[in-house]
Amino acid sequence: MSIKTNTYHLHLESHHDRPVLFHVTQADWESAAKRHRALAKKLRVTAGWDNQIIHEALKTADFMITNTVPPRERFREVAPRMKWIQTTAAGVDALMPMDWLPTDVSLTNNTGAHGPKAEESCLMGLLMLQSRLPEILKNQQNHVWDCICTVPIAGKCVVVVGFGDLGQGAGRAAKKLGMTVIAVTRSGTPHRLADRVVKASRIDSVLPKADFVIVTSPLTAETRNLISRDSISLLKRGAGFINIGRAPIVDYAALREKLDSGHLGGAVLDVFEKEPLAKDSPWWSTRNTVVLPHISCDDPRYVARLFDSWFENFERFLAGKKLRNIVDRRLGY
Amino acid sequence: MSIKTNTYHLHLESHHDRPVLFHVTQADWESAAKRHRALAKKLRVTAGWDNQIIHEALKTADFMITNTVPPRERFREVAPRMKWIQTTAAGVDALMPMDWLPTDVSLTNNTGAHGPKAEESCLMGLLMLQSRLPEILKNQQNHVWDCICTVPIAGKCVVVVGFGDLGQGAGRAAKKLGMTVIAVTRSGTPHRLADRVVKASRIDSVLPKADFVIVTSPLTAETRNLISRDSISLLKRGAGFINIGRAPIVDYAALREKLDSGHLGGAVLDVFEKEPLAKDSPWWSTRNTVVLPHISCDDPRYVARLFDSWFENFERFLAGKKLRNIVDRRLGY
Numbered sequence: 173m174s175i176k177t178n179t180y181h182l183h184l185e186s187h188h189d190r191p192v193l194f195h196v197t198q199a200d201w202e203s204a205a206k207r208h209r210a211l212a213k214k215l216r217v218t219a220g221w222d223n224q225i226i227h228e229a230l231k232t233a234d235f236m237i238t239n240t241v242p243p244r245e246r247f248r249e250v251a252p253r254m255k256w257i258q259t260t261a262a263g264v265d266a267l268m269p270m271d272w273l274p275t276d277v278s279l280t281n282n283t284g285a286h287g288p289k290a291e292e293s294c295l296m297g298l299l300m301l302q303s304r305l306p307e308i309l310k311n312q313q314n315h316v317w318d319c320i321c322t323v324p325i326a327g328k329c330v331v332v333v334g335f336g337d338l339g340q341g342a343g344r345a346a347k348k349l350g351m352t353v354i355a356v357t358r359s360g361t362p363h364r365l366a367d368r369v370v371k372a373s374r375i376d377s378v379l380p381k382a383d384f385v386i387v388t389s390p391l392t393a394e395t396r397n398l399i400s401r402d403s404i405s406l407l408k409r410g411a412g413f414i415n416i417g418r419a420p421i422v423d424y425a426a427l428r429e430k431l432d433s434g435h436l437g438g439a440v441l442d443v444f445e446k447e448p449l450a451k452d453s454p455w456w457s458t459r460n461t462v463v464l465p466h467i468s469c470d471d472p473r474y475v476a477r478l479f480d481s482w483f484e485n486f487e488r489f490l491a492g493k494k495l496r497n498i499v500d501r502r503l504g505y
Numbered sequence: 506m507s508i509k510t511n512t513y514h515l516h517l518e519s520h521h522d523r524p525v526l527f528h529v530t531q532a533d534w535e536s537a538a539k540r541h542r543a544l545a546k547k548l549r550v551t552a553g554w555d556n557q558i559i560h561e562a563l564k565t566a567d568f569m570i571t572n573t574v575p576p577r578e579r580f581r582e583v584a585p586r587m588k589w590i591q592t593t594a595a596g597v598d599a600l601m602p603m604d605w606l607p608t609d610v611s612l613t614n615n616t617g618a619h620g621p622k623a624e625e626s627c628l629m630g631l632l633m634l635q636s637r638l639p640e641i642l643k644n645q646q647n648h649v650w651d652c653i654c655t656v657p658i659a660g661k662c663v664v665v666v667g668f669g670d671l672g673q674g675a676g677r678a679a680k681k682l683g684m685t686v687i688a689v690t691r692s693g694t695p696h697r698l699a700d701r702v703v704k705a706s707r708i709d710s711v712l713p714k715a716d717f718v719i720v721t722s723p724l725t726a727e728t729r730n731l732i733s734r735d736s737i738s739l740l741k742r743g744a745g746f747i748n749i750g751r752a753p754i755v756d757y758a759a760l761r762e763k764l765d766s767g768h769l770g771g772a773v774l775d776v777f778e779k780e781p782l783a784k785d786s787p788w789w790s791t792r793n794t795v796v797l798p799h800i801s802c803d804d805p806r807y808v809a810r811l812f813d814s815w816f817e818n819f820e821r822f823l824a825g826k827k828l829r830n831i832v833d834r835r836l837g838y
Contacts, residue, residue, distance in 0.1 A: 191652050288657045292682070296632035299625055303800075309642060312796045315789045317781035319524050321800045324621045348681050349625070448650035456648045463645045467636075467654045 181253070183233040184219040185226060187240040191466070193474055194239040194260045204479030211483050214490070230254065237482060244272035256489065258482055260475070262286055262337065263418060263505070265391035270501040280485060280497040281505070282478055283337045286469035290341030290388070290416060293468035297440035298325060298349060298384055301412030306438045306460040326350030331382040332366070333375065333399065334389025336505070338416055338469055340365055342386045354378045358394065358503075372398060379406040384414065391418035392504040401426035410437040416468045419445045432459050442468040514586070516566040517552040518559060520573040524799070526807055527572040527593045537812030544816050547823070563587065570815060577605035589822065591815055593808070595619055595670065596751060596838070598724035603834040613818060613830040614838070615811055616670045619802035623674030623721070623749060626801035630773035631658060631682060631717055634745030639771045639793040659683030664715040665699070666708070666732065667722025669838070671749055671802055673698055675719045687711045691727065691836075705731060712739040717747065724751035725837040734759035743770040749801045752778045765792050775801040 186195040198219040205212035218229045226243060230251035236242065239260040243250050256278040259267070264281050273279060300306070302325040311318050328351050332342045335355040343365035346353045353366045356378065360371035370378055375398065379385070385407065389395045399422040407413075413436055415422060424445060430436045438460035447466055449455055455463055471477070485495050499505060519528040531552040538545035551562045559576060563584035569575065572593040576583050589611040592600070597614050606612060633639070635658040644651050661684050665675045668688040676698035679686045686699045689711065693704035703711055708731065712718065718740065722728045732755040740746075746769055748755060757778060763769045771793035780799055782788055788796055804810070818828050832838060 193652065193654055288659070292632055292657050293636070295628055295682075296636065296638075299629035300633075303626070303629065305629075308797060308800075309795070311798070312789055313646070315782075315784050315786075317798045319526065319798045319800055321526055321803050321805050323804055323806060324625050326621070349628075449648075451648050453648075456645055462642070464641060465644070465650045465652045467641075467652055470654050471656055472654050473656060 180215050180234040181229075181232045182215045182217050182235045182237070183226075183229040184217065185221075185223070185229075185236060185238040185240065185242070186219070187222050190239045193470055193472065196237050196239060196260060196475055196478070200475045200479065204476065204483070207480065208483040211486055211490075215486075235486075237478070241266050247272050247277075248274050256280065256495065258282075258478075258485075259499075260478060262469075263390050264499050265418065265504060268392070268504050270504075273501065278495050279499045279501070280495055281499050282474075282481075283497050283505075285337075285471070285474065285477055285481070287337045287341040289471050290338040290469040291345045293416060293442070293464075294342040294345035294386055294414065295348065297386075297414045297462075297468075298330065298345065298351075298412070300440060300462065301384060301414070301438045302328070304438070304460075306462060328352070328383040329354065329381050330384040330386060331356060331375075331378050333372075333385065333387045333421070334395070334417060335363055335366065335369070336388070336390070338388035339386075341469075342388055342414075342416075346386075351384075354381065375399070376403055376406055379403055380408060382407060382411055384412045387413075387415040387417045387421055389417045389421055390505040391420055394503075395421045397421070397423060399423065404430055407436060409435055412437050413439040414441075415439075416442045419443045428454060428458050431461055434459065436460075438462075440464065442466055513548050513567045514562075514565045515548045515550050515568045515570065516559075516562040517550065518554075518556070518562075518569060518571040518573065518575070519552070520555050523572045526803055526805065529570050529572060529593060529808055529811070533808045533812065537809065537816070540813065541816040544819055544823075548819075568819075570811070574599050580605050580610075581607050589613065589828065591615075591811075591818075592832075593811060595802075596723045597832050598751065598837065601725070601837050603837075606834065611828050612832045612834065613828055614832050615814075616830050616838075618670075618804070618807060618810055618814070620670045620674040622804050623671040623802040624678045626749060626775070626797075627675040627678035627719055627747065628681065630719075630747045630749075630795075630801075631663065631678065631684075631745070633773060633795065634717065634747070634771045635661070637771070637793075639795060661685070661716040662687065662714050663717040663719060664689060664708075664711050666705075666718065666720045666754070667728070667750060668696055668699065668702070669721070669723070671721035672719075674802075675721055675747075675749075684717075687714065708732070709736055709739055712736055713741060715740060715744055717745045720746075720748040720750045720754055722750045722754055723838040724753055727836075728754045730754070730756060732756065737763055740769060742768055745770050746772040747774075748772075749775045752776045761787060761791050764794055767792065769793075771795075773797065775799055 184196045235256045237258045259281045262283045303322050304320050330346045331354045332339050333356045335357045355366035355369045356375050401423045404426045440462045442464040517529040568589045570591045592614045595616045636655050637653050663679045664687045665672050666689045668690045688699035688702045689708050734756045737759045773795045775797040
């Protein structure tokens with residue numbers, strides 16, 4: 173009986189300009205391999221930084237886990253054995269359009285990892301806006317005691333844009349608070365967490381009803397500028413705005429105007445067009461706006477959990493089963 | 506048949522130095538009387554401010570709704586017909602000790618009105634502390650983008666001090682977040698919302714387990730300084746502290762030291778020894794501390810609801826039934 177040799181090559185690629193949270197390192201691999209010993213034995217692993225060894229690695233890599241965009245030009249020649257790319261993120265907008273990706277290479281994302289944290293962030297954001305906390309915090313800075321007193325949030329209406337992993341987290345949060353949930357999705361298919369679901373093409377019919385809007389969708393050709401200047405002008409006075417999805421889904425210039433004018437009650441924004449937000453960005457001091465550094469949906473145990481679900485998928489791969497979390501190349505999520 | 510005359514005199518007494526929320530005015534009465542026409546007809550009502558007509562009114566008043574302390578000296582002589590005093594607040598610490606109050610005068614407080622808002626405030630406060638929001642807000646002030654990323658709160662342990670109306674609100678909040686709840690009460694009697702209940706005399710045995718402490722108790726002889734300097738020193742590094750009860754239950758000087766030193770992770774404080782908080786109070790800029798202007802448990806529909814429950818109780822009074830929300834004079838709540 174011959175000793176079984178490692179049969180597959182897994183390459184881990186990280187970039188230093190991405191948040192530390194999304195770095196997939198040799199150390200992360202080693203600690204994950206201890207939890208999945210038998211499967212880990214079937215793998216040879218390389219780990220690279222900032223594309224330094226990427227071309228060498230891709231010559232033999234069967235799989236790749238990456239927090240950045242792989243070399244897209246002549247991909248099949250560069251990576252002749254590649255079978256499966258796993259992204260560390262849920263959003264794959266940076267990889268679009270996907271014409272560079274051979275049809276026999278599977279692409280999986282990290283959807284499903286963000287729901288529990290997204291739910292808590294939405295609970296917090298909704299309650300902060302309802303209780304006018306941005307004003308109270310401003311008062312604290314100025315040593316002003318002003319009893320800003322607000323009714324409980326139960327019974328208010330939230331429009332949740334996108335109803336995948338993050339959107340359902342938002343839906344669970346709103347339901348725990350006794351709110352009415354209107355979901356906006358591509359298909360408009362009913363969902364148990366939503367009192368009503370409308371198609372994205374009809375978003376303008378529900379925005380005027382919103383006491384709060386939570387944007388959770390991925391950035392795709394269809395969602396870019398979905399909440400346009402005109403859509404924003406439909407929001408009622410005092411409405412609160414939360415974005416944990418992607419910035420370009422919303423006309424941020426129009427949003428900022430409506431916040432600074434006091435028409436909107438406040439915002440909790442976790443995503444921006446350029447991150448990190450520039451030192452001189454007007455967002456830092458936009459009226460009644462809380463700036464979060466893109467952390468609302470992320471758990472620091474992120475990479476450990478990514479490896480665990482990757483190993484689960486690897487087992488499916490070995491068994492010839494369909495992988496979980498495969499990205500629809502056309503839809504972009 | 507004779508026209509029925511008003512049979513009882515209700516006096517409303519408000520003080521301008523109390524928050525507007527707790528003013529019980531002639532206008533409040535009139536709008537409540539419209540909702541309770543038949544009962545209102547049995548009442549003659551006077552409304553006074555700042556004790557200007559209090560002595561005149563008490564000569565004939567059968568009932569009183571007050572946001573302040575009635576004249577305590579020779580009370581029975583001053584108010585010979587008084588049968589029932591209703592406070593606008595839940596806490597009656599300002600009326601203690603109650604030796605001035607004749608035993609045949611009922612005292613009711615406004616407990617039960619604060620639970621739903623308290624629950625939402627605890628949800629928000631717990632999540633703000635867990636996600637290290639005070640630091641993120643400080644970074645926003647300084648235009649600093651630092652990805653402070655934290656695990657979800659589920660599974661963490663909260664010690665809730667006091668488990669009445671507010672404490673059960675805190676308990677419901679913690680349970681919605683999947684937390685472990687240890688309640689601290691006078692009796693130590695088990696409660697369905699708490700994983701464990703301990704007597705107040707044993708509080709020091711559970712404080713070391715707390716990821717968070719929420720103080721919700723009324724201020725009584727027994728709760729004053731219950732969380733002493735020694736108790737605070739038992740809290741673990743990084744623990745979060747919330748007070749929606751009363752300030753003197755906690756050694757605030759010791760608490761502030763532990764916050765400023767960074768031993769405690771942060772605090773959300775809704776109550777202070779002197780309110781409004783003085784312009785030069787160190788609390789405004791205590792490290793990782795959110796100062797709320799005593800609004801966490803209050804709903805602006807407060808006085809309207811107070812009148813509604815007062816009318817319910819008035820109906821019980823007329824029927825000779827025991828009133829709801831009677832304060833135990835010895836225990837002080």
